[in-house]
Amino acid sequence: MNQVVWKDSYKIGVDFIDKEHQVLFSRVNKLLKLSQNEEKNEWVCREGVKYIKHHTEEHFEHEEAYMQSVNYSDYEIHKRLHDNFRFVTLPALEEELERTEYSMESIRHFLGVCIGWVVSHTKTEDQAIVGKTSNKWADIPPEEEKAALEATIIQLAKEMFQLDAKMISEQYAGEDFGKMICSRFIYRGGNKAKWEVTLIFEECLLLKVISSILNADYPRVDDMVLNVSRYLSRQFLEKLRESFPAIDLMELEKECLLTREQLLNAFAREQPSCSLLFSTGGSGYFAFCASSADSIRGNLPLRSTIRTPWPLSGNSLRRIRRRGRKEGRRFWWWMTLNLCAAGWFSCWKGNMI
Numbered sequence: 308m309n310q311v312v313w314k315d316s317y318k319i320g321v322d323f324i325d326k327e328h329q330v331l332f333s334r335v336n337k338l339l340k341l342s343q344n345e346e347k348n349e350w351v352c353r354e355g356v357k358y359i360k361h362h363t364e365e366h367f368e369h370e371e372a373y374m375q376s377v378n379y380s381d382y383e384i385h386k387r388l389h390d391n392f393r394f395v396t397l398p399a400l401e402e403e404l405e406r407t408e409y410s411m412e413s414i415r416h417f418l419g420v421c422i423g424w425v426v427s428h429t430k431t432e433d434q435a436i437v438g439k440t441s442n443k444w445a446d447i448p449p450e451e452e453k454a455a456l457e458a459t460i461i462q463l464a465k466e467m468f469q470l471d472a473k474m475i476s477e478q479y480a481g482e483d484f485g486k487m488i489c490s491r492f493i494y495r496g497g498n499k500a501k502w503e504v505t506l507i508f509e510e511c512l513l514l515k516v517i518s519s520i521l522n523a524d525y526p527r528v529d530d531m532v533l534n535v536s537r538y539l540s541r542q543f544l545e546k547l548r549e550s551f552p553a554i555d556l557m558e559l560e561k562e563c564l565l566t567r568e569q570l571l572n573a574f575a576r577e578q579p580s581c582s583l584l585f586s587t588g589g590s591g592y593f594a595f596c597a598s599s600a601d602s603i604r605g606n607l608p609l610r611s612t613i614r615t616p617w618p619l620s621g622n623s624l625r626r627i628r629r630r631g632r633k634e635g636r637r638f639w640w641w642m643t644l645n646l647c648a649a650g651w652f653s654c655w656k657g658n659m660i
């Protein structure tokens with residue numbers, strides 16, 4: 308039986324907030340149990356949804372009062388996230404439930420969104436109330452952005468999913484690393500600034516993360532997995548944005564899933580300014596690709612030399628590593644030649660004077 312398991316790592320250390328979170332988890336579990344029953348009763352599900360909604364709203368009020376009582380500096384941002392969930396996400400889900408007369412599909416959609424949102428919010432935003440927060444990278448020089456981004460992604464993978472991630476390529480170009488799930492998120496800010504991010508997860512990695520949340524071996528990707536992963540990904544990017552204040556003001560405009568073909572077409576059209584591939588110590592691979600960021604410029608060496616991905620085969624990963632080494636060597640040759648030329652030029656200039 309799939310159940311959302313309460314873990315000590317979800318605790319923020321404020322007793323009443325931890326207790327309310329646990330109640331929320333148990334209510335989600337009750338509905339989850341009902342949703343797995345083919346003979347589900349519409350009235351019972353309706354009451355279950357109503358209770359989750361009521362408890363969430365009440366909990367948000369308590370949490371907001373607590374944040375104000377301790378003068379939490381990011382209160383406005385946190386409240387904005389709560390408001391978005393209670394005034395936009397929940398009403399949209401409720402409308403779908405009513406329209407479909409509490410169909411099994413709409414209940415699973417409701418649960419998928421709630422589980423993804425509650426778990427990721429508890430693991431990140433609520434932890435920040437008590438000071439457990441990621442580094443903020445403000446005014447860092449462009450040449451240090453990639454390293455800061457890599458460090459932040461590794462830290463978030465650990466905090467949110469208990470994954471030991473390691474970057475294995477900084478020039479990922481869409482190579483096949485198994486069955487994948489690709490989500491694209493488009494953010495917009497003032498002055499037509501646009502930040503387009505694609506997150507690519509190996510299916511087995513996603514299933515492992517979801518199985519750990521639901522304390523059961525989730526064997527295949529279904530609508531529930533997609534909805535949970537959608538909200539986990541969204542929260543992952545929210546945290547990433549918070550770590551880079553320059554992009555924090557952008558708002559999510561659109562999100563969608565990409566097929567493998569659409570992903571390859573996107574790579575063929577335009578290489579992202581930043582495209583990082585990570586391994587997670589045997590659990591699976593994931594990639595982070597961002598384009599057109601005015602703030603995260605992704606100053607990767609020789610990124611423009613790769614325009615199209617290779618044909619797919621089982622050796623893709625070996626090729627990724629090989630190419631990383633090759634591009635690195637090319638970069639150092641290029642640097643050496645430039646330095647020699649610069650040295651020769653200054654000698655020549657000195658002689659002329």
Ligand SMILES: [Fe+2]
Nearest residue numbers: 370428432433
């Ligand atoms: Fe919260």
